[in-house]
Amino acid sequence: MKPLTRQDLAQFAAAPAADPAEWIRVQLDTGGIAAGAETVYAALEQARAAQPRPFTLLRTGSVGYSFADPVVEVQAAGMPRVHYGCLTPELAPRLLSEHFGAHRLLDDHVIATRRRGLKLDAPVTHLLVGDTGAAASSKTEFFQFSFQEELKRRGLADRVQVVRAFDMGIYDEGAVVQLLPSGVTYTNVLAPDVARIVTDSILGGRVLDDLLWKTPDKQVRIVLRHCGQVDPDSADDYLRRVSGYQALAKALFTLTPEQVIAELKVSALRGRGGAGFPTWMKWQLTRAQPARQRYVICNGDEGDPGAFMDRSVLESDPHTVLEGMMIAAYAMGASQGYFYIRAEYPKAVERIQRALDQARERGLLGKNILGSGFNFDAKIRLGAGAFVCGEETALIASIEGRRGSPSPRPPYPSVRGLWGMPTAINNVETLAIVPAILLQGGAWFASHGTDTSKGTKVFAVTGKVRNAQLVEVPMGTTLREIVFDVCGGVLDGKDIKAVQTGGPSGGVIPNPLLDTPVSYETLQQLGSIMGSGGMLVMDQSDSMVEVAKFYLRFCVDESCGKCAPCRIGGYQLLQVLDRISRGRGAASDIALIHRVCHAMQKASLCGLGQTAPNPVLSTLRYFGEEYQAFIEGGPSYARKAGKAAAAKPTGATTPPIPVPVPAKEASS
Amino acid sequence: MKTIPTGSGSETSAADLKHCDEAGLIEMLDKVEQKHGFIPRDISDEVARLLEVKLERLRRIQGKLDSTIRRDVQQHVSHWRNEEGNLIMILHAIQNQHGYIPREVAMELSRELGVKLARIYEVITFYHYFKLVPPGAHSLTVCNGTACYLKGSGDLINEVRAQLGIAEGQTTADRQIHFDTVRCIGCCGMAPAMVVDGKTCGHVKTSDIPGQVAVLKAKKEKVA
Numbered sequence A: 001m002k003p004l005t006r007q008d009l010a011q012f013a014a015a016p017a018a019d020p021a022e023w024i025r026v027q028l029d030t031g032g033i034a035a036g037a038e039t040v041y042a043a044l045e046q047a048r049a050a051q052p053r054p055f056t057l058l059r060t061g062s063v064g065y066s067f068a069d070p071v072v073e074v075q076a077a078g079m080p081r082v083h084y085g086c087l088t089p090e091l092a093p094r095l096l097s098e099h100f101g102a103h104r105l106l107d108d109h110v111i112a113t114r115r116r117g118l119k120l121d122a123p124v125t126h127l128l129v130g131d132t133g134a135a136a137s138s139k140t141e142f143f144q145f146s147f148q149e150e151l152k153r154r155g156l157a158d159r160v161q162v163v164r165a166f167d168m169g170i171y172d173e174g175a176v177v178q179l180l181p182s183g184v185t186y187t188n189v190l191a192p193d194v195a196r197i198v199t200d201s202i203l204g205g206r207v208l209d210d211l212l213w214k215t216p217d218k219q220v221r222i223v224l225r226h227c228g229q230v231d232p233d234s235a236d237d238y239l240r241r242v243s244g245y246q247a248l249a250k251a252l253f254t255l256t257p258e259q260v261i262a263e264l265k266v267s268a269l270r271g272r273g274g275a276g277f278p279t280w281m282k283w284q285l286t287r288a289q290p291a292r293q294r295y296v297i298c299n300g301d302e303g304d305p306g307a308f309m310d311r312s313v314l315e316s317d318p319h320t321v322l323e324g325m326m327i328a329a330y331a332m333g334a335s336q337g338y339f340y341i342r343a344e345y346p347k348a349v350e351r352i353q354r355a356l357d358q359a360r361e362r363g364l365l366g367k368n369i370l371g372s373g374f375n376f377d378a379k380i381r382l383g384a385g386a387f388v389c390g391e392e393t394a395l396i397a398s399i400e401g402r403r404g405s406p407s408p409r410p411p412y413p414s415v416r417g418l419w420g421m422p423t424a425i426n427n428v429e430t431l432a433i434v435p436a437i438l439l440q441g442g443a444w445f446a447s448h449g450t451d452t453s454k455g456t457k458v459f460a461v462t463g464k465v466r467n468a469q470l471v472e473v474p475m476g477t478t479l480r481e482i483v484f485d486v487c488g489g490v491l492d493g494k495d496i497k498a499v500q501t502g503g504p505s506g507g508v509i510p511n512p513l514l515d516t517p518v519s520y521e522t523l524q525q526l527g528s529i530m531g532s533g534g535m536l537v538m539d540q541s542d543s544m545v546e547v548a549k550f551y552l553r554f555c556v557d558e559s560c561g562k563c564a565p566c567r568i569g570g571y572q573l574l575q576v577l578d579r580i581s582r583g584r585g586a587a588s589d590i591a592l593i594h595r596v597c598h599a600m601q602k603a604s605l606c607g608l609g610q611t612a613p614n615p616v617l618s619t620l621r622y623f624g625e626e627y628q629a630f631i632e633g634g635p636s637y638a639r640k641a642g643k644a645a646a647a648k649p650t651g652a653t654t655p656p657i658p659v660p661v662p663a664k665e666a667s668s
Numbered sequence B: 001m002k003t004i005p006t007g008s009g010s011e012t013s014a015a016d017l018k019h020c021d022e023a024g025l026i027e028m029l030d031k032v033e034q035k036h037g038f039i040p041r042d043i044s045d046e047v048a049r050l051l052e053v054k055l056e057r058l059r060r061i062q063g064k065l066d067s068t069i070r071r072d073v074q075q076h077v078s079h080w081r082n083e084e085g086n087l088i089m090i091l092h093a094i095q096n097q098h099g100y101i102p103r104e105v106a107m108e109l110s111r112e113l114g115v116k117l118a119r120i121y122e123v124i125t126f127y128h129y130f131k132l133v134p135p136g137a138h139s140l141t142v143c144n145g146t147a148c149y150l151k152g153s154g155d156l157i158n159e160v161r162a163q164l165g166i167a168e169g170q171t172t173a174d175r176q177i178h179f180d181t182v183r184c185i186g187c188c189g190m191a192p193a194m195v196v197d198g199k200t201c202g203h204v205k206t207s208d209i210p211g212q213v214a215v216l217k218a219k220k221e222k223v224a
Helices: A006-014 A030-034 A037-049 A089-102 A140-153 A193-203 A235-241 A246-254 A257-267 A279-288 A309-316 A318-332 A346-361 A392-399 A428-440 A442-446 A479-486 A520-525 A544-558 A564-581 A589-603 A607-611 A614-622 A624-647 B010-017 B022-036 B041-080 B087-098 B103-113 B117-126 B146-150 B153-164 B206-223
Strands: A023-027 A056-060 A072-075 A082-084 A126-131 A161-167 A175-180 A184-189 A295-300 A336-341 A377-382 A423-427 A456-463 A469-474 A496-501 A507-510 A534-539 B138-143 B177-182 B194-196 B199-201
Touching (some): A006 A235, A006 A246, A030 A037, A030 B199, A037 A056, A037 A089, A126 A140, A140 A175, A184 A193, A246 A318, A246 A428, A257 A279, A257 A318, A257 A442, A279 A318, A279 A423, A309 A346, A309 A428, A309 A456, A318 A336, A318 A346, A318 A423, A336 A346, A377 B087, A392 A423, A423 A428, A479 A534, A534 B146, A544 A564, A544 A607, A544 A614, A544 A624, A544 B146, A564 A589, A564 A624, A589 A607, A589 A614, A589 A624, A614 A624, B087 B117, B103 B117, B146 B153, B177 B206, B194 B206
Parallel strands (some): A023 A056, A295 A336, A295 A423
Antiparallel strands (some): A456 A469, A496 A507, B194 B199
16 A cells, blocks of 8 residues: 555545544444444344445444443434434344334434524424433333324424434433434423424424523533544544544644644643643653654553443444644654553454554554655554552553563653653543644643643543443543533432442542542542543442442552552552451551551552542541441341341342253253 | 393393383382382483483473463464554454453563563553463453443442352353453443443342353353
């Protein structure tokens, strides 16, 4: 293949390839595939043969709706573009015949668009209805019926279809109606409003101001801008359709490395891996260090349990991360990059490897890239299941093929890193933001967010939440907005107890403090950290002592054992917590916990040991009475608490399914 | 060849010896000893010679095995020869091939790379991903990430323990089912999750476990 040149890229930018007229995008990331997206894809492909109108079947990454996997997005002529969730292979033929043939949407699978219109700029063709109360969709069918009857009365039944939605993206706002294709959304619709909506909005084309949902979507997609939009396995798709590698071309031909760093300084981008170190400064420090070789590393060792942002970005948009890495390399004068990715993410590894191969074929990696004289190449290194390897110095040791033990800093990696050379380590998300900053300007990026934390942040909201999903919001959005407005609040309508951020290094934030705007500083003040962006929602039935124990056990297991405060302190702390949770704790234990935690925070060598006490300290700070209850209640209380916990869990309420008894297996 | 004074046909017995296995040899030697009160020199010589032949054959088999291992290891190493810090990537390749890292392979790798065996084991034992014992024919892995934990993975683990009679990290006695827990498989949207023979199942209930285990056990019957 002929290497691409500057002119080729300019041509791609001038005349981007258009979307095909009709397509279906199947979202094939690990989560989607686990939920059966591959079989849905196969079924769609099979059903396509019987379809009279041709359409393009595309493979993309995930847009982030994990709760609805497998998700497909459909574009057909004369139809609003919609996402369908929770598809099955059996539904595939029906989806094609209904959506493409009869121009009808499928009931109970449509995910309402988050783009909410304020003007009725097109005649209504479809009406999505959904009851957004916490207690299931009891009124959805009533409203569907009412609208259908009203439309029939007006003779509109064959012009407008009323569809039960799977998810409206608005929660606890009563019955919600969305008019497609304009996206005008009415909330708290009552039975008498049905006739009004039909008369005024559908027939008259007027928006009903009293019902209109004016709040724009909280989400701003910068990191996730291409996720679910591009084919992660195709460099051409990235290059031609979404102006891929244009930021790289801009950097190589119109900016000096200093200007790139200056642009990042304007954007005030801070590392998205958790610590929040200014990215421009990291690059500048690395650049300032005299050396014959510098390295740039993409940290994709997403070890936090409950977090999957990096996996999603690597799987859904690998070329953007690579482009970001190349810009970083150009800015700091590095010629070699490494992707350090968990071996537990085979799909991410596969897609990054393909992206690297494709980029190399097109001359985007190698010598004299695009004829600019800039040389760069990148390789993949696999992690091997060690949480501590997310720490910079441990990560470097692991890439060097050694045990992932951290080493004391300074010297920082920007001075002496991989093979003793200056090295900059950036998180996946950080690198994915970089091309957007170069294309749209640092000031644009800095216009999002708060004074100290600019831009947007991706969170993986999971746990006891109604809609577990990837969320990208501007910094400064409150936790309550993220959990309740975007993700629909707590599962089964229970009360929220706390939100845990930052994984095993973070802490819990109790319900009364959920109105805190999210930023690096505010979370730190609350005794938690931003971390890489895992966000766990806990309801009233979760025991905080158990949660603290869970995280601490994780850190004890993952401690590399090099320094005593972490190795011994963590173990002892776990013993104390275990004692308390069995009701054998003493009143003095609380003071003991504080002492051990303090020692670990002050004396541990690396971030793992320094932050391991965070979950314990923050639960103690906000839920001290739970610890007290265990200590004062003694073993009988602990047993009761344990029983209560054992009574609630999943599956216990459903009758056991009869299972074929494995007969005679013992004899074989 | 001189004949034994007691007149027994040692030539024939020597010829028989060739076809004897260890138990047969011992039996024959016992008989000869009972008969003569001692083991005649030419018989003992013959046995010694045969043993030598057998050992030689074993050594050749071992050598064959060794050379296969060597070839495999060389293949993996040649792929990463010029890379600095290649050890972990080579170990990944080995584990992908064997399912674990056999000791002989690690020893061969040590010779091939010129790295001390202790250094290699230092790395293998540090990382959770590398295994030192062969995994079972089938695997059942329960995710114990935080999201799954909150949604009751602890009960799933207890149920699997009860069903299989083994703890996590262990393999059933017949080496058929390997049970393990994992930090997080990144499918938190469908917690609690479980991976059965590479297939991820989401929203698992405790009541699903006996069925899953039964399916795995049924598979085993097919294999056997």
